[in-house]
Amino acid sequence: MDNVYKPDLMEVTRIRQETPDVKSVSLRFLDSERARNFSFRVGQFGIFSAFGYGESTFNICSSSNWKDHIEFCFRKVGRVTEALWKIEEKDVVGFRGPYGNGYPMEAWKGRDLIFLGGGIAMPPIRCAVWYALENRADYGEITVVYGARTVADLVFLDELDEWSKAERVRIIRCVDPGGETPDWKGEIGFVPHVFERAQVAAKDPVVLVIGPPIMIKNTLPILDKMGVKPASVYTSIENRMKCGIGKCGRCNVGPIYVCKEGPVLTMEQLQGLPADY
């Protein structure tokens, strides 16, 4: 029987503790044929599971160009993530996916890219940044503004340093006022304000903004002032999911099932939908 709920078994190959409560995990398929045939689009998600505890939904935060493994990143906040926190290298976890639509990286070709991320929203931005850098000639100027509450809450910091060495890339790191340390060299302020101060000169950019609702809300008027059309502003909706395949009935925003027609939606699409996210 073809069982759509059956997970792939994946071995944990690497664990990095990003912050006091965030870890990123690298996985490889135990089934070598599945490993060979697997592909996904950046922006898609997976349902990851700790056996004995349950399933949880996370973005696949590695680039789709990386063929030997996938990565996901999580904050320890509940039963499943508490269990995932305890896994070690060589342990086996479950994976279902890839699900959802992903970022339209083909359609973004030739455009300047602006990435605005807050807190734990970095992983779903990171995969797109890596993808764009790996296909550098396809994209224009790249700007990343990434902020968290405190310096200790910033994830993938070493990779931000690596990105900033690439051509036509501007990386801006920030922390909320009061979240800085004495030796902090980045900006201080909330992501929307820091972005506005940075006066990014982009022409007809694509903007990917992911973060807490308040961050997105405060970013939109700034983009509007810059003349960025809602159809060029993308986000990834984080509604709770269980099945990931359009059946369990909980992730909808109006008629849109986030697991199938999302999670990547434009602000133009969201403007036509009820605020059910």
Place this chain on the structure above:
Amino acid sequence: MSEIISQSVLRGLAAEWIAGGKSVAGPARVKPDLVLYRTLRSGDDLLLEGFQRPSNSIKDFLFPKAEKLYGYKIHGNSIELIENDSPEPAQVIIAARPCDAAALPILDHVFNWDFHDEFYNRRRAATTVVTLACSAHDENCFCTSVGLDPGSERGSDAILFALGSGQYEVRCATEKGHALFDGKTEKSERTGKAIAGPEKRFDAKAVRAFVTTHFEDPFWNEHALTCIGCGTCAFSCPACHCFDIVDAGPAAGNARVKTWDSCQFSTFTAHASGHNPRPVQATRQRQRILHKFAIYPEKFGEILCTGCGNCARNCPVGLGVLSVATEINHG
């Protein structure tokens, strides 16, 4: 000419099916005031007289309350998945209400758009639905308001119409229906018909128009004031299909299990961050009506409700689709 069958032959057939290894489910009186669809032990358990709408629905037999998706064994840091591929036993649901049978084509869409849920499909393929057209209705029935009627054959493999004096006309709609009844019936000149349906109570199109334009509206707060969020409406609904996927721990033999869930529960959409897009009962009541009259229809072209009235019949505080839709429609 019609085909007819007597009640005693029908009960005898049910007994034959049971003896032949089929699982047979139908309405049975389990307590003096409680009728449920349940697996029958004999043809005599089957409740055919009178009208009491079963408090559950036949979805229980196609989409069970808890269904094991796979088991797993944990050996050190390796995992072994254990799947159950044994064939689904043949099943007959007899004396289903038309409003129950009509929900099956609705569920078919959900479990088969893009991804196919073979747990549901295998049970569906192994199931024959014999509907009993209604000979009465109660104050909670509203099939006619959602485009059905007491003699609707939708979702049925065969349908029975009471002729009085313990006789039923049998109309087979599918090969599965014929397989059950061919050679078991007698020719007759008599034909049955269902009763006239309950008076139409609301216009479903008007309900859809309201819910798609009144997302933020005091109506939802007013309506949800008494709702206790128990989810009984969803659990007793033939068409509600939301589910959760949970791990049953070592005591249950380690398995991942699909269980019924409901949009009426506060945890249904709660994010790990603590944010909840539907933080109060009003938003959850709204979701239920939206899903039935706008979201599902937009996707699949029909209403996610068959007018059975179970939501109202079983609600501890007297809510339900009928009262909400009627209030929307008539103010």
